[in-house]
Amino acid sequence: MNSPENLAWFKSSYSGGGGGECLEVAQDQRELTLHIRDSKNPSLPHLTATPAAWAAFLNAYARR
Incomplete structure (x- = not known):
């Protein structure tokens, strides 16, 4: 890895333009x-996901 x-x-294109939640x-x-x-905070731990899991997350978010 x-x-x-x-x-x-x-x-991310899903991040807001105001600079607060990127x-x-x-x-x-x-x-x-x-x-x-x-x-x-780029030095903090990050999440790792498969492309399919990320797409499912984004689809669930879009349906809210």
């Missing part, structure tokens, strides 16, 4: 995993 420092992080996402092509972290 890549270390968080070696991943190409980008701001998520960053990175994809590890070798492991086929997504990594999710708090952009305000």
